[in-house]
Amino acid sequence: MTAERIVGTATDLVETDGVAGLTMRALASKLGVPVTTIYWHVGNKDAVLDAVVNGIIDRFGGVPARGTDGAARIVSLCRGWRRNLLEQPTLVGLVHSQGRTAELFHPLSRVLVHEFTAAGLVGRDAAMAVRVTLRFVTGAVLTDVQVERAPSQRVTFEGLWAEEDVPSALRGALTRDEDPTVLFDYAIRKLVVSLITGVGE
């Protein structure tokens, strides 16, 4: 028995049965050993979770930027990151619950520094652009991950302003179900462009 094997099967367990499925006893039984063996090799449950999170963060590589235009490259980067992370909602949830979301996005922040610099930003402008973009993507992933897990989260504006005098065209647009991805693409494009061109200073 090694610590690596324990952490590995712990990761499997999380992927198949969710975070709640990872109990010390379930893990031990999957390994074919008594629970106490785990304590000898890795310590308590928090240590196991930490090791699992380490693996997730290390393994997540990210995506390459595409296109020639600076804004387009950054937008494609953010879209790619969001898409890839949404494919593993359970793992993202685990990383978040362990309070290590920021670390997960470190590789993205490095690339963003490079891209925003290439787009002509310098000094504090560039730093702010990186931070703002990072936070926007992080926030979008966190909310969308939850929508993925609990579809009731999806914002339904149905009947939310029944008595209010909202123009019918707007009401129609609000009531219509909007794909989160479409919404993200729309927003990230606006944000990145305004960061690069300097709108709203």
Add this chain to the structure above:
Amino acid sequence: MTAERIVGTATDLVETDGVAGLTMRALASKLGVPVTTIYWHVGNKDAVLDAVVNGIIDRFGGVPARGTDGAARIVSLCRGWRRNLLEQPTLVGLVHSQGRTAELFHPLSRVLVHEFTAAGLVGRDAAMAVRVTLRFVTGAVLTDVQVERAPSQRVTFEGLWAEEDVPSALRGALTRDEDPTVLFDYAIRKLVVSLITGVGE
């Protein structure tokens, strides 16, 4: 014993001892009754949590918009919402873990519809503006709430690009610790202005 009293003390318990502090047994002992009484009045733990969340959502009123300029009013609105929600990180965390974050922001969405319409947006543009702003604020609150709870979450760019050729001015700006509120103000202003003026179409 009434359901109201149970839910009320459950809310107190969450506020004082955190979400983890709310156990059926702790709740029962605080009420001075055996655990089984709770089951008779409100059902299981999930029902208790649901009722607590209902109360939180209902009680959270929001803030009034300030200023005359359309963009400024919306920005102040978002800043106020964020500030108020960050004052109760535990409750926000609970609402989020119960998958009901969207509901919490319903009042804000109503006001946003009004404000973006007053700012001249119509139809799908207005609807998208509302949705994007809503998601941005939600995402920012979720990330900042976690920073509040686990300060290690705060993004430290220290030594993140040691070997990379980052200009010293940018490196300095990145390494400097940036207040999340300053960052939010900077980003929300840019976003709202670009939504209203139509940058990045």
Add this chain to the structure above:
DNA sequence: ACCTGAACACCGTTCAAGT
């Protein structure tokens, strides 16, 4: 209708005892 005690199946964790 309302409340209770006893019991069940689960947790994470410890610790003395084995090889």
Add this chain to the structure above:
DNA sequence: ACCTGAACACCGTTCAAGT
């Protein structure tokens, strides 16, 4: 050094039994 069984203090939940 490595592994184990037994036990502890906690969970949420059920259910027959009381008034």
